[in-house]
Amino acid sequence: MKEYELLEISLPLQPQYIPQAAAITLIESSFNPKLNAKDSEEEDETMNEFLSRFVWIMRGKLSEVYKDCDKQTIDGMLLIIVGKVVSEMEKGGLEHMFSAAVATASQDFSEDLWKTVWEVSNAVLEDMEKERKKEKMKGFLQCEEVQEMCRFAGEIGIRGDLLREFRFKWAREKMEESDFYEGLKRSREEEGKNAVTMGEEAVTMGEEKPKVVTLPMRHGKIKYKIYGLDLSDPKWAEVADRIHEAEELDWPEEPKPISGKCKLVTEKIVALKEEDDPSPLIVQWAELQQPSKIDWLALLDKLKEQNPHLYLKVAEILLSEKSFQANIRDYTMIFDAHAKQNRIEDAERIIKKMNENGVLPDIVITAALLRMYCKSGNLDRAREALESLRSNGFQPNKEIYNLMIMAYVNAGQPKLGESLVREMEARDLKPTVEIYKALLRSFSQCGDVGGAGRIATTMQFAGIQPSLESCALLIEAYGQAGDPDQARNNFDLIIKLGHKPDDKCTASMIAAYEKKNMLDKALKLLLQLEKGGFEPGLATCTVLVDWLGNLQLVDEAEQLLDRIAEQGEAPPLKIQVSLCDMYARAKMEKKALQALGVLEAKKEQLDFHDFDKTVGGLIAGGFVQEARRVYGLMEARGFSAEHLKVSLMASQAFSSMRPSK
CATH class of the missing domain: 1.20.5 (Single alpha-helices involved in coiled-coils or other helix-helix interfaces)
Known part of the structure; x- marks a missing residue:
């Protein structure tokens, strides 16, 4: 049986691991002959840590040199080397490995191998010393004086990375100050001991003092444990990875200084323009x-x-820079910057780069993508992002639901938003009052009485009492649907609940009566409200002017215009549309063209219904040329109406058939 096989059998199978904070201190104490018996367990753990690190590094070096050797041979080499190192420790000869001047070849190892053992041992002790300092640094980071300085810095506006740098600087200064005073204390203690023993010990002239070494002499056998018989166990690599990851997190790496030609290039980069x-x-x-x-x-x-x-x-x-080692957080940072500015093309380009480089977007990026598409009104892409979240096992939260519902509302698809509300309720997620009102408003504007009624009922079941706004939206929905009776029921409910109908609510009720041309009921309601102190505002007057204009009651409509002028308010664009239609049908050319001039100046604000009513009134009044010009503006805005084309063609044909004077 080979020598390393015998050594392998003698090793115990009992993995140990100790905190790195006390590593170097315990290693030094493990070689102290004055230790008590109660510290023996800590000694074993310390030696286990030292030898574990030593073996892990040494394995890599042996594998690099002996590339053709199999795992069993490398394991045997490691066991022989560890055995030699331990025997040197037991004899007190490990100090030879900590001085390059005396790192000479032994009888068992070649000079190169012994030098490698010395270098690895030094590296292990340096790492453990760094960890001790790191743990000590953590204590000073949390000390009261450093915390007080950080609080003061935060109050005067120092935050973020700069505050973090200052915090490490202050903690390092406190640690150096503590080390200085501890060194003075140790020096006083050593001087006291030297003064006591100076008269008892004879000092030979010219005799050299023994060299101080990192590890004092240790008497007796050293107990050590490593991770099992198989030294190639993955636990070695896992322990090493955890150690190095902890070092990177706890002790921030500093960038290399920039100097010479590189400094000039840096200045050129900083001075570049955005288009460069x-x-x-x-x-x-x-x-x-x-x-x-x-x-x-x-x-x-x-x-x-x-x-x-x-x-x-x-x-x-x-x-795409290899040395940058981009991870998903780097992509997320750039993506978020584009998404917050709603730069969809730039954000999508980052997603494309992620896919090209094999980095899959995580839930954070997908959720941000969904928010961006919802805000921009891109429903199809927003649905894709939502399905992507669900396929990854992420259940949408209240924020995601609210964004999608509002996107459907803004797109005029409240039914799809309502389905998400039902989904939220099934998951015990309570929609906000604003979401319910947004859906109710959308259904009202579409004239969908059934949808508005369902939302109103859902709000009551959710414990949301009818308010002035919700009742006004129901009145608007019933008015759009041409059901003034149900609109009046909700109007009376407002008064019953103790609310006072405002101008907008009253305008919706008058508009509901206008759908069925119930002028008498509308006037009766206004008289009833005026007795209670209500004064028609701009919204109510706008509806009345439109109604009176359709009935060709020019004088009554102008009286309302005078009332609006007395209130110091400018007539809204809707009133100008009604006036142009009324004056054109009444063949009042001057006033019709005056109102038309106002509309042409604000053509970008006109919608399809405004154009339709204006062109129709001009044709009916015989202003064919003006009607043709306004219809051209209408088509330029992307609107088209076949019935207006037919009317214009008919008007042109009839005008050509009339005999000239």
Whole structure:
């Protein structure tokens, strides 16, 4: 049986792991002959940590040199090396591995192998010393003095990365101050001990003092444990990964200093304009600096501060830079910046780059994508984003539901929004009052009485009492549907609930009567309201002017215009449409053309119904030329009406058949 096989059998199978905070301290104490028996367990754990790190690093070095050796041979080599290191510790000879001047070959190892063992041991102890300092640094980061300075800095406006840098700086200063005073204390204690023993010990002239080493001499056998018999166990790599990840998180890496030609290139990059292409300078900067990710992030921070317009452009270029090592958070940062500004094309380009580089959008990006599409009114893409969330196992929350419902409302599809409300209720998610009102308003504007009634009933079941606004929306819905009786029932309900109908609510009720031409009931209602102190406002007067204009009651309509003028308010555009139609049908050319001039000046604000009514009134009054001009404006806006085309053609034909005077 080979030597390393015998050594393998002698190793115990009991994995151990200790906190890194006390690693170096415990290693030093494990070689102290004055330790008490109660510390033996800590000694074993410390040696286990030291040897575990040593073996993990040594395995990589052996694998690089002996590429043709199988795993069993490498394991055997490791066991022999560990055994030799432990035997040196037991003899007190480990100090030879911590001085390059005395790192000479032993009888068992070649000079190169012994030097490698020395380098690895030094590296392990340095790592453990760094961890001890790191743990100590954590304590100072949380100390009261540092916290007080951070609070003061926050009050005067220092936040974010700058505050984090200051916090580490203050904690480091406190730690250095503490180390200084601890060093003074140890020096006083050592001087006291030297003064006591100086008279008892004879010092030979010219005799050299023994060299102080990192690990004092240890007497007796050393107990150590490693992770099982199979030294290639994945636990080695997992432990190492956890250690290095913790180091990266707890002890922030600093970027390399920028100097020389690289500094000049940096200044050129910062001075670029938004339309310039930074790619050539970025390539040159990378060749000079040989950057890691922290260096790239430092460059981006400088751009964000000094040239924010170029920041996103450079950040997007770096997504394809190998040394930048872009992860999903980098994509998310750039995507969010575009999404917040509602730059859909730029955001979609980032998503495309993610897919090309094999990075799948996560739930955060998909939800942001959905928000962006909802705000822009792109329902199809918003539905795709919602289905993507569901396919990934994410159940929409209240915010996602609200966004989708409002997108359907804004698109004039309240029924699809209502289906999402039912879905929310099934999941015990209570929609907000604003969502219910938005759906009710959308159904009312569409004249969908059934949908408006369902939403009103749902609101009552949800414990939302009828309000002035909800009743006014129902009145509008019934008015659009041509049902003045149901509209009046809801109007009376407002009064019953103790609310006072406002101008908008009254206008909706008058408009409902206008649908059935019930002028007597409308006037009776207005007289009843005026007895209670109500005065018709602009909304009510607008409906009345339109109604009176359709009835060709020009004098009565003008009286209402005078009343509006007395209130100091300018007539709205809807009134100008009604006046143009009324004056044209009454063949009052001057006033008709005056009202038409106002409409042509504000043609961008006119909708289809405004154009339809204006052109129809001009044709009926015989203003064919003006009607043809307004119809041209209508088509330029993208509106078209076949009945108006036929009317214009007929008017032109009849005018050509009339005999000339």
